[in-house]
Amino acid sequence: MSTAHPYAQPMLRDNALQGKTIVVTGGGTGLGRAMTTYFLQLGANVVISSRKLEVLEKTATELREQTGNANVLAVQCDVRKYDEVEALLEKTISTYGGVDVLLNNAAGNFISPTERLSHKAFDVIVDIVLKGSYNCTLAFGKRWIADKKPGTILNIVTTYASVGSAFVVPSAAAKAGVLAMTRSLAVEWAKYGIRSNAIAPGPFPTEGAWSRLFPEPLASQLDPAANVPLKRVGSHQELANLAAYMVSDFSAYMNGEVVTLDGGEWLNGAGEFNKLELLTSEMWDQIEKTMRR
Numbered sequence: 001m002s003t004a005h006p007y008a009q010p011m012l013r014d015n016a017l018q019g020k021t022i023v024v025t026g027g028g029t030g031l032g033r034a035m036t037t038y039f040l041q042l043g044a045n046v047v048i049s050s051r052k053l054e055v056l057e058k059t060a061t062e063l064r065e066q067t068g069n070a071n072v073l074a075v076q077c078d079v080r081k082y083d084e085v086e087a088l089l090e091k092t093i094s095t096y097g098g099v100d101v102l103l104n105n106a107a108g109n110f111i112s113p114t115e116r117l118s119h120k121a122f123d124v125i126v127d128i129v130l131k132g133s134y135n136c137t138l139a140f141g142k143r144w145i146a147d148k149k150p151g152t153i154l155n156i157v158t159t160y161a162s163v164g165s166a167f168v169v170p171s172a173a174a175k176a177g178v179l180a181m182t183r184s185l186a187v188e189w190a191k192y193g194i195r196s197n198a199i200a201p202g203p204f205p206t207e208g209a210w211s212r213l214f215p216e217p218l219a220s221q222l223d224p225a226a227n228v229p230l231k232r233v234g235s236h237q238e239l240a241n242l243a244a245y246m247v248s249d250f251s252a253y254m255n256g257e258v259v260t261l262d263g264g265e266w267l268n269g270a271g272e273f274n275k276l277e278l279l280t281s282e283m284w285d286q287i288e289k290t291m292r293r
């Protein structure tokens with residue numbers, strides 16, 4: 001029995017992903033790296049891809065050492081370019097003999113008032129997030145269908161994909177598109193044995209997200225855990241546990257689902273009277289007295 005904190009403990013049984021080949025876009029850093037680590041520990045072959053090959057190769061070397069699983073391959077691929085996505089697919093199949101899972105995790109984001117954005121700034125986010133996800137989905141899906149092979153797609157979205165969010169409008173619009181694609185293809189491609197699901201994470205500290213969403217002086221004034229009813233941010237292993245389940249055959253009946261993992265954060269922002277949490281017991285006494293009068 002591990003003595004690690006419960007949030008940091010692996011969940012699935014050993015070898016739960018043995019023999020599966022998984023492609024993780026943006027797998028060299030942050031949450032992509034965390035999910036890749038756990039997939040390797042569970043016996044999968046994992047192809048990690050993004051724009052920066054040096055970052056991917058360093059991660060691959062470190063994860064071989066850390067997990068004892070040598071089956072991790074670094075492949076450079078800008079998801080905005082369809083020919084590079086096709087090359088990623090070919091490299092994966094030629095190396096591991098097939099591919100079972102596509103994890104659309106690559107993203108770009110930054111905070112800004114929308115009127116300050118150039119049209120290129122809007123493009124860059126939508127291109128990475130939405131176009132990148134549909135490029136990969138289309139290439140992998142076409143291959144699975146042509147080869148009559150089942151497949152699993154897992155898309156990493158955000159909680160604001162459903163409700164929108166000020167100051168990250170390109171990301172919100174693009175993630176909403178990815179969520180719509182998830183639900184649409186869950187129905188359309190089920191007949192081919194292809195499942196589509198999504199995870200909507202709340203705040204999980206990573207260098208990539210924190211440097212672009214909570215830069216100074218914001219970081220010292222805004223606590224990302226403050227709006228979370230559980231009063232903490234997520235741990236990477238918690239996300240990896242959910243992702244491993246959703247790409248495994250244990251979740252074979254889950255299709256078209258978006259699983260929120262945010263400690264209740266988005267609902268806290270949504271409920272009309274949730275702010276009453278700030279009231280003290282004495283204030284409630286006073287209010288009750290006034291109301292009953």
Ligand code: HXC
Binds near residue numbers: 117120
């Ligand atoms: C306004 C900006 C900007 C900023 C870039 N631009 N940063 N505009 N504010 N902070 C503009 C540039 O001026 C340019 O427009 C256009 O965007 C393209 O910028 P480039 O730097 O040339 O793009 P590129 O080198 O491709 O880099 C892409 C990037 C970068 C998205 C800008 O941040 C990146 O590589 N991000 C990848 C990782 C990442 O973002 N991770 C966080 C994911 S977190 P002009 O008109 O000047 O040419 C997430 C959800 C988290 O998604 C939710 C947390 C709760």
Ligand code: NAP
Binds near residue numbers: 025029032079204
């Ligand atoms: P991250 O470390 O910055 O991850 C983003 C990854 O995307 C990087 O590895 C980056 O690698 C890759 N990438 C960017 N542009 C690309 C492109 N054009 N082609 C291929 N790869 C590209 O940030 P993260 O926090 O782990 O985010 C991972 C996912 O979780 C994202 O989908 C994000 O929206 C989602 N998410 C995160 C949080 C959070 O709190 N961290 C919350 C909600 C959702 P290169 O720079 O090498 O290309």
